[in-house]
Every structure is written in C-alpha cells, then in structure tokens.
Amino acid sequence: MPDSEFISTAENEYETDYEVGQDNVEVLGLDVHNPVFFLAASLVLLFGGLTLVFPTVSGEFLSAARSHTLQSFDWLFAATPVLVFIFCLALAISPLGRIRLGGQDAVPDYKVHSWIAMLFAAGVGIGFMFWGAAEPLAYHTDWFGMPLGAEPGTAEANRLAFSATLFHWGLSPWAIYAVVGLSLGFFAHNKGLPLSIRSAFYPLLGERVWGWWGHVIDLFAVVSTIFGLATTIGLGGTQAASGLGYMFDFEPNVWIQIGLIAAMTGLAVISVIRGLDGGVKLLSNINMVVAFCLLMFVIIAGPTALIFTGMGENLIAYFADTPALTNWVGRDDIAWFHDWTIFYWAWWISWSPFVGMFIARISRGRTVREYFSVVLLAPFAICVVWFSAFGETAVFQYENGIGDLSGGIVNSATVLFQMLAALPWGGVTSIVAIGLLIVFIVTSADSGALVVDTITSGGKTNAPVAQRVFWACMLGLTASALLYGGGTSALEALQAGTIAAALPFTIILLICCLSLFLGMRADAEGLKSE
16 A cells, blocks of 8 residues: 555644655665664674574573563563453443544455454464464363463363463454554554554654654564564474474474475565565465365364364353463462463564554554454454364363374474374375465565564555565574574573563553553544534
C-alpha cells in the first residue's frame, strides 16, 4: 500500500510537519531510515558475528542474561498479559469499539477467511506444529517440570496438561498482539502517522517521537522482533531436521539445522520478491487448507470420541485453572513457571511488534470491536481444537503403550512425528507436516522482514524489495547464530535470547496501552453524537 494511502484515509490527522521518509537516506539503492536501520543492522550483524566466532562465551552470556531477567522481572512478564487483556476488553465494550480502522467509510482489504489465515500463519503456525502434541504430553509426564506441582500421570496432571497449554497459547498472547496491532493501525490509518511503533506514542511524546525518543522505541522494537522471530525460525528448523532424522534414521546435528534454515531463508527471499499478495497471502491460504486437512486427519485417525469430549473439558479447565496459573506469588513450581510460562510471555511480547504491525496492515476497514472479536477469539478457537486433537492423541498413545510415545518424551522436536507414525499413513502425514513447517517458517520470515523493513525505513510500506531481502537474511543469520551458540542446549539459547530481548519492549508495550487510550479518547465525543 503506498504511503499516501495511509494519509488519505486519516479522519483526524495530528498536526505534524513530519513526512514519511523525511529522515531517510539512500545507500546502495536502499531507502533507509537514519539512524534506526544502521543501528539495528549493526547490532544484528555484531551479535551474529560474535556468536559464531565465540559460541561458548556467547552461550554463557545468554544463559546469564536469562537468569538475571527471570529472577528480577518475572513479575513484570507475568502481570503484563493480564493488564493488556483487561485493557483490550475495556476498549472492545466501550464506545471506542465502534471506531473503524481507516475511517468510518473504509472497506476491508481482505475477506474474513484470508484475514484469519494470515493471522494464523504469521502468529502461531510454527508453534502449533512444534508444541501441539509435545506440550500437553510434557505436562502429563513430568518432562521438564509439572504445572502447579501436580503428580505425573494423575487426573490432575491430565487436566493441567491441557489447561496450561491453552493458557500459554490462548487469549493472553493474542491480547498482546492485538493491542500492538490496534495501536499501529489506529495511528496510521486514522491519524495519518507513519506505520511505525513510534507513532503509537505521539499522544505522550508529541513531536519528540520523530527524534531520539522515537529512534530508541523503534530500535527496541526491531531487536525484540528479530530475536522473537529467530526463536521461532530456530524451533521450526530444529523440528524439521528432527522429523527428517526420525523418518530416515539419522542424527540431525546443528549444521543440518542451520542448513535447513538457510534453505528456508532462501525460499523466504523468493516470497519477499513476490510481494504480500503473491507471497504471504498465497502461502497462508494454502497452508491453512493443508493444516486443516492434517487436523481433520488426526481427529478421525486418532481417538475421535476422546478428542471431541476433550475440547469441552479442556476449555472448562482453562477458565478454571487460569487464576492459579496466572499467579506469580509464592509458587512451589517456580522452575516450571520460569521455564515455560515466563518464556512464553517473553516470546509473545518479543513477537508483538512483528505480529502487531502485520495485523495492522491487513486489518484496515474493521471496527475495533470486530477487530478484537476476530483477533482474540478466532485464534483461540483454533487453539482449543488443535491442542485437543494433537495433545489428546499423544497422551492416549502414551497411556495405552502405542508406538514410540509409549516411553514418553525423549526429544520434544520429534513428538509430532512419533505421534503421526503410530497413525495410518504415518510416513505421508509426516512429510505433510514437514512441508507445513517449511511454509510456516517461510511466511514468518517473509512477514517479519516486511515488518522490520517498515520500521527501519521510517514507516514506508513501499521501500525497495532489496531491503526486505536483507532483513529476511538477517533473521536466518540470527536464528543460526543462536542455534550454533547454544550447541547441545540450543533450545535454552533460543529462550535466553528471547527473554533478554523482550524485557525493554515489555515496558514499551504497557506505555503503548496508555498512549492508545489517550489517542482514541479524542474520538469518543464524535461517536457519542452519532
């Protein structure tokens, strides 16, 4: 969408002399924002280079940063999703919920099914594939800790296996995504400001958002996004390599994982070149259909009756257990809480600039109330069905001694393929699952490159394609560096990078809520008079 279209749809522009791209400079044919692009690119290249040259020292540094952050700021990570979700509900039910992104006469750019497909592909696709079967089984069998100190294999453990999983993947992460997306969409589509994180702080900072205050905000957003996406790409690459190793009986080392990430980064570059409609939209729609077919296969081939009854029971357990799972004071399961819940909250927060800006770009024409209804509830509904189907099947196989999962989890990255191997046509469905993973990684890298490029080009949405190609490559480099630096503890390295990078953006996120309210409040009187 040309930059001018953001300006022309604004109903109540702020009085500012700033123009999109006014601080940009041309370097080697690129149109980049000075100094955000150069600072962000330098930090990413420096981190990647140092990690590859000094992997042991880098791994120790990441581990120390993770430990310090968890010990000092776990309460901040725990409280943030609660506050953000309450804020989203308040906006949705208030008169401000009638505001339409892009103006009251704006028409949606995408049909609902394409809108939801892109939300799913960009927001949680890789995570659903990696943890769909593994996470409920992990909580049921005491693999890497038990939620709320439950006894493994008991009825309580089985209930918490699903309520804790839905807690991590349900409404909380999407509330975080939604509030960032609404902030960006409102100030860009309705107020005529650049599509950049700094624009959401205009009500608080005024013209200072175009100076160093704004540079710092955008820089933190870029770094947070890159580490969050690198974690996701790293997990996806690890699972794809493990799936191939499980199917063809070889041990996937870190070089195979990095090689797969490099190949998928190349595919992401091709998707970038094809553009939003020819790349992400097309791949998201295809992947949504394939993912739905795989989901239906698991429901039919797995313990069908148990899956359907489990959906309702798991949903009830989610609402019943959420208060206890949310509490961060005096917990007996503090190690589990840090390793799982706080990591997830940091992961979602680090992803929020990426997913939020992507949602803002595809949600023009929706009212705030419609926006929250779909962005919160549609992914949550998919979450309940997906984790019930894959999780119930994995737990069923474990409890009944079926297939390789009868012995529990050895490697979380292979659980999906072990589960599928015990069902009919296991080889075919495993290949389909690897294909899904690859496409999800490609769409995430493509979407992430688009978002980071938008931020680092000063809010431009039509910057040269070469810039998005650059950032797609940087995402692949960061994911590879984290895996290489982590060595045999690659998952811990991915978690450490995400948690450390998410901390400063957590504070930015909370301030963003206040700024969004102040910006939207000015429209309240006009809505009351309608």
